[in-house]
Amino acid sequence: MNKRPSFPARIDFSAGQAKPGKPAPAPNAVSQGLGMDSGAVRMNMVRKLAGQGITDAAVLSAMGLIERHRFVDSALVNQAYEDTSLPIGLGQTISKPGVVARMAELLRQGVSGPLGRVLEIGTGCGYQAAVLSQLATEVYSIERLRGLHEKARVNLRHLRLANLHLLFGDGMLGYPRGAPYAAIIAAAGGEAVPQAWIDQLAVGGRIVAPVHRGPTAPGQQALLVIDKTPQGLRQTLLEAVHFVPIKSGVA
Numbered sequence: 120m121n122k123r124p125s126f127p128a129r130i131d132f133s134a135g136q137a138k139p140g141k142p143a144p145a146p147n148a149v150s151q152g153l154g155m156d157s158g159a160v161r162m163n164m165v166r167k168l169a170g171q172g173i174t175d176a177a178v179l180s181a182m183g184l185i186e187r188h189r190f191v192d193s194a195l196v197n198q199a200y201e202d203t204s205l206p207i208g209l210g211q212t213i214s215k216p217g218v219v220a221r222m223a224e225l226l227r228q229g230v231s232g233p234l235g236r237v238l239e240i241g242t243g244c245g246y247q248a249a250v251l252s253q254l255a256t257e258v259y260s261i262e263r264l265r266g267l268h269e270k271a272r273v274n275l276r277h278l279r280l281a282n283l284h285l286l287f288g289d290g291m292l293g294y295p296r297g298a299p300y301a302a303i304i305a306a307a308g309g310e311a312v313p314q315a316w317i318d319q320l321a322v323g324g325r326i327v328a329p330v331h332r333g334p335t336a337p338g339q340q341a342l343l344v345i346d347k348t349p350q351g352l353r354q355t356l357l358e359a360v361h362f363v364p365i366k367s368g369v370a
């Protein structure tokens with residue numbers, strides 16, 4: 120297990136927000152009925168994640184720290200800690216907490232030592248990027264829809280995460296300037312993993328991405344893990360998942 124000794128260390132508490140177990144008033148949540156005690160609701164979510172088999176303490180800690188209700192529209196705040204995906208606008212969705220935790224755990228399991236630079240394809244509302252920022256040295260998160268790229272910027276402002284870099288562009292091409300990456304994680308599913316991601320992955324690194332399972336299972340996706348070993352690529356297909364489709368170009 121690769122444990123970070125100083126974890127969690129990256130959230131700036133100086134604004135008096137986001138303290139685990141003792142959340143400061145979040146006007147959005149309070150006015151929508153989640154109440155002052157979002158910490159307790161979040162801890163309940165973390166307990167459920169542990170019950171579903173997430174064992175990585177650093178991942179559970181990050182899930183307990185990042186306030187998911189701040190990343191969804193006010194009308195959905197009361198569902199923010201249920202294990203469900205929710206609409207975030209422009210036809211996209213925030214992933215289920217269970218899937219975010221599972222993928223983060225897979226990333227950490229695949230890389231020896233602390234996670235270095237991570238590339239996330241599909242920033243969406245920015246929630247998973249914030250979770251990853253607690254687990255990696257640097258996070259580069261790329262989004263192809265300008266509206267969501269900007270929404271994520273607003274959603275993330277209160278956290279002031281110096282190690283999280285939001286990029287607007289086509290993630291199918293990766294982001295060569297941040298390469299090589301210790302890990303690459305995709306929040307949108309395609310037919311196959313683009314060669315650019317494999318090229319930009321460090322030896323010893325891991326990709327976790329939803330992919331279509333192929334012609335025998337049309338429309339179905341599964342999580343694919345690709346490890347880049349000194350001997351070559353090792354691919355493992357895991358459980359079924361449901362992600363929005365990956366698209367090329369920007370809009």
Ligand code: SAH
Pocket residue numbers: 207211212213214240241242243244245246247248261262263264267288289290291306307363364365366367368
């Ligand atoms: N991790 C996000 C999940 C967002 S859903 C969250 O926590 O909210 C997936 C996102 O991937 C969508 O916002 C979609 O616009 C984006 N996406 C799809 N194809 C992309 C591409 N080629 N490059 C960058 N982003 C892409």
